Amino acid sequence: MENLQCQCGHVNPPGTKLCESCGRSLTEKEQNSKLVDMRYEGTARRSQTYNKSIIDKIWNFFSSVKVGVSIIVVLLVAAAIGTILPQQAFVPATTETAIKDYYADTYGSIGRAYHFLGFHDLYSSYWFIALVGMLAISLVIASLDRFVPLYKSLKNQRVLRHPSFMDKQRIYANGPGTEDTLQKAETKLKELKYKVRTEKNGLLAEKGRFSRWGPYVNHIGLIIFLFGVMLRMIPGFYIDESLWLREGETRAIPEVPGYYLESKNFELENYTGEGGEEIFGEALDRVGTVAKNYQTDVVLYQTAEGALPGAADGQEVVKEYPIRVNQPLKFDGYAIYQMDYRLDELRAMTFALTNKETEESLGELTIDLINPEDTYELESGSTVELLGYYPDFSGFENGEPQTATPLPNNPGFLVKLTTSETPEGETSFITIQNTVEPLGENEYKLSFLSVETRDVSGLTVRKDSTLPILGLGGLIFMIGVAQGMYFNHRRFWIQQKADGTILLAGHTNKNWFGLKKDLDQVVDYASLPAYTDQQDEIDKVEKAEKDGEALS
Amino acid sequence: MGEQTKQKKSNKKQKRAVMRTIILTLLVAAIGYTIYNSATAEDVSILEVGDKAPDFALVDLEGNTHKLSDYEGQGVFLNFWGTWCKPCAKEMPAMDRQYEAFSNDGVQVLAVNIAQSDFEVQSFADQYGLSFPVVIDKTKSVMTAYNIRPLPTTVLVNPEGNIERIITGEMTEQDIEGFMEEIKPE
Numbered sequence: 223m224e225n226l227q228c229q230c231g232h233v234n235p236p237g238t239k240l241c242e243s244c245g246r247s248l249t250e251k252e253q254n255s256k257l258v259d260m261r262y263e264g265t266a267r268r269s270q271t272y273n274k275s276i277i278d279k280i281w282n283f284f285s286s287v288k289v290g291v292s293i294i295v296v297l298l299v300a301a302a303i304g305t306i307l308p309q310q311a312f313v314p315a316t317t318e319t320a321i322k323d324y325y326a327d328t329y330g331s332i333g334r335a336y337h338f339l340g341f342h343d344l345y346s347s348y349w350f351i352a353l354v355g356m357l358a359i360s361l362v363i364a365s366l367d368r369f370v371p372l373y374k375s376l377k378n379q380r381v382l383r384h385p386s387f388m389d390k391q392r393i394y395a396n397g398p399g400t401e402d403t404l405q406k407a408e409t410k411l412k413e414l415k416y417k418v419r420t421e422k423n424g425l426l427a428e429k430g431r432f433s434r435w436g437p438y439v440n441h442i443g444l445i446i447f448l449f450g451v452m453l454r455m456i457p458g459f460y461i462d463e464s465l466w467l468r469e470g471e472t473r474a475i476p477e478v479p480g481y482y483l484e485s486k487n488f489e490l491e492n493y494t495g496e497g498g499e500e501i502f503g504e505a506l507d508r509v510g511t512v513a514k515n516y517q518t519d520v521v522l523y524q525t526a527e528g529a530l531p532g533a534a535d536g537q538e539v540v541k542e543y544p545i546r547v548n549q550p551l552k553f554d555g556y557a558i559y560q561m562d563y564r565l566d567e568l569r570a571m572t573f574a575l576t577n578k579e580t581e582e583s584l585g586e587l588t589i590d591l592i593n594p595e596d597t598y599e600l601e602s603g604s605t606v607e608l609l610g611y612y613p614d615f616s617g618f619e620n621g622e623p624q625t626a627t628p629l630p631n632n633p634g635f636l637v638k639l640t641t642s643e644t645p646e647g648e649t650s651f652i653t654i655q656n657t658v659e660p661l662g663e664n665e666y667k668l669s670f671l672s673v674e675t676r677d678v679s680g681l682t683v684r685k686d687s688t689l690p691i692l693g694l695g696g697l698i699f700m701i702g703v704a705q706g707m708y709f710n711h712r713r714f715w716i717q718q719k720a721d722g723t724i725l726l727a728g729h730t731n732k733n734w735f736g737l738k739k740d741l742d743q744v745v746d747y748a749s750l751p752a753y754t755d756q757q758d759e760i761d762k763v764e765k766a767e768k769d770g771e772a773l774s
Numbered sequence: 775m776g777e778q779t780k781q782k783k784s785n786k787k788q789k790r791a792v793m794r795t796i797i798l799t800l801l802v803a804a805i806g807y808t809i810y811n812s813a814t815a816e817d818v819s820i821l822e823v824g825d826k827a828p829d830f831a832l833v834d835l836e837g838n839t840h841k842l843s844d845y846e847g848q849g850v851f852l853n854f855w856g857t858w859c860k861p862c863a864k865e866m867p868a869m870d871r872q873y874e875a876f877s878n879d880g881v882q883v884l885a886v887n888i889a890q891s892d893f894e895v896q897s898f899a900d901q902y903g904l905s906f907p908v909v910i911d912k913t914k915s916v917m918t919a920y921n922i923r924p925l926p927t928t929v930l931v932n933p934e935g936n937i938e939r940i941i942t943g944e945m946t947e948q949d950i951e952g953f954m955e956e957i958k959p960e
Contacts, residue, residue, distance in 0.1 A: 275791060277791060277794050277795050277798065278791075278794065280798060281794050341878075346812045348809045348812070348813060350808050351805070351808055351812055352805060352809060355801070355802075355804070355805030355809075356805075358801065358804075358805070359798070359802075361802045362797065362801060363797070365796075449804075452804065452807075452808045455808050455811040455812045457811075472912075472913050473913055473914055474913045474914050474915030474917075474918045474919075475918075476918050477918075479918075479919065482913055482915070486789065510813065530829050530830050530831040531828065531829075531830040531831075531915040531916045531918070531919045532830040532831050532833075532909075532911060532913075532915055532916045533830075533831040533839075534913075537811040591888065592891060593891045593892065593893070594891060594893045594894075595893065596893065606892065609897075610897060611891075611893055611897070613858075613894075614858065624860075625857060625858045626858060626859070627858050628856055628858050628888070628889070628890055664944055767798055
């Protein structure tokens with residue numbers, strides 16, 4: 223493409239619509255239209271200009287608003303499809319293969335395709351991230367390609383424009399003026415806070431140019447926001463771990479080296495509908511139980527500097543805190559939230575050693591299921607020796623009792639009971655509601671008396687170092703929106719010809735009503751010729767034509 | 775004059791090409807990095823082969839403290855296990871036999887139990903007649919530091935104190951022998 227030389231002598235880059243210097247229309251389309259297209263001041267979008275190397279081609283692709291909007295549409299459609307089947311985080315499967323099978327088994331071939339295409343974990347699927355990345359590229363390039371020429375053009379704009387530029391502006395006037403018209407107009411416009419520049423027989427008044435930067439500021443905010451989201455994927459910036467903590471347990475906090483958390487107590491409190499809560503009585507009758515409070519009382523410990531994992535010494539209490547919903551334990555940039563709970567996990571079981579025939583008790587013992595002892599001595603001199611403990615008994619394998627998990631869900635005990643009557647000892651295998659006597663009939667048994675339970679708190683450990691960046695991005699985004707939405711870029715060009723005729727043109731990027739209100743004051747004060755809104759004229763003509771068609 | 779403008783124009787062109795290349799490269803690199811991170815996020819083994827093995831101090835069933843750093847100069851065969859984990863139990867006897875064979879060559883076995891009671895661990899050790907030290911990670915802090923997910927997981931630490939290999943799942947006796955050979959001091 224060749225550069226375009228305007229009649230005024232200025233050389234414009236190819237693709238320019240309105241001469242950068244005088245404003246004459248350079249294209250046939252512009253010359254034939256009644257109003258000029260003032261978007262980007264008629265400058266050439268840079269990418270349209272050069273299209274040679276592969277880099278230029280890629281650049282031009284992303285410079286297109288059509289491409290940008292298409293990417294957004296594709297993202298929206300993908301996100302919508304991602305809501306049709308549940309995301310993998312909400313699926314009752316944990317391992318990679320189990321998740322895959324779940325989709326295939328539950329939803330058939332659709333589920334298989336869904337999983338194959340990565341819709342089951344949409345935000346982490348490589349193609350979704352790639353699309354968001356392409357959107358970011360599009361934002362950067364499309365903004366650069368438009369901002370730079372617009373900025374240059376507004377910075378270098380001339381006071382005097384060619385009459386053909388002025389009469390194609392939406393607000394236009396042409397009529398006689400007096401000697402001091404220009405001066406008076408200048409005074410009034412300055413009073414209205416316009417920046418006025420004069421040159422020879424003309425003036426340019428301008429206000430609120432910064433509002434034109436709104437979209438670009440807005441895009442900078444979006445880019446910063448996306449950058450923050452990107453950081454989340456980098457280890458160390460974003461932590462979201464769960465921690466199941468049982469009453470009485472002390473655990474290392476995952477992903478938080480050097481800190482330990484102990485649960486003293488978990489409490490689930492419901493509304494009773496009594497006392498001060500009588501007011502809720504009716505509602506409670508209607509809906510049943512309503513939780514009032516979920517609370518885990520914790521102690522946070524920190525190990526001494528340089529202490530090794532596993533070493534129990536040197537732990538110091540940092541603080542004691544009741545973690546409640548929306549009141550996380552906060553320390554050192556981390557926050558621990560109350561998220562979930564399980565009530566009444568077995569903790570200890572109490573038995574009585576009894577004679578099977580006489581039902582006479584030789585004493586009681588309590589077995590701590592978390593930390594059982596080898597032998598339990600009873601007052602009567604009898605002993606109960608623990609030979610084996612299977613916290614989650616799941617059956618026998620080769621005659622060997624097995625445990626499925628380390629949790630005391632279904633405790634099994636292999637015990638040897640020794641009394642004065644049975645000094646050799648009797649062996650028995652006890653599970654809940656069941657006793658097996660593997661070595662023959664016994665005289666004594668352990669009869670179950672009571673159970674102690676404890677609650678489990680489901681906590682979430684969170685750290686998000688990207689929040690300030692996301693916040694900054696959001697703030698800049700909003701500044702850009704306000705800048706572009708609530709301020710207008712208003713301009714007036716006024717020229718007085720040698721014969722005293724006044725030419726006037728006005729333009730704003732939005733809010734023509736406001737522009738006209740300003741102009742009305744200037745017209746009054748400086749007795750300018752009456753102006754017309756050429757867009758209104760065009761609309762009127764079109765409307766009349768339409769009505770005419772409708773009539774005939 | 776014409777020469778000069780041409781010169782200026784070609785300079786401008788070059789500058790533009792360089793700028794565009796730089797911007798595009800930066801953006802594509804950022805996206806590539808993000809995708810890479812998200813792809814590897816699942817198996818965040820923050821620990822990797824070649825890393826310094828995090829030091830720890832755990833107490834065994836006899837009450838002796840075992841510090842990993844005390845074994846520098848020896849290969850350490852670090853096995854994480856639990857009594858409920860069947861493959862763990864299966865590989866224990868083989869580990870014990872290989873320990874007998876390699877202990878004089880400077881290979882140490884440390885079996886790290888995940889937060890079970892002394893009673894359970896002791897009866898397991900007695901049942902299998904384990905001769906290597908069995909330590910209990912009561913607070914799961916070592917498990918957390920090593921980011922252990924499935925059991926059994928075995929971490930091989932070489933005599934320099936670096937991670938030589940991470941094995942998840944059950945090992946055969948042949949595997950165990952080969953691994954011990956790998957971390958045997960020269």
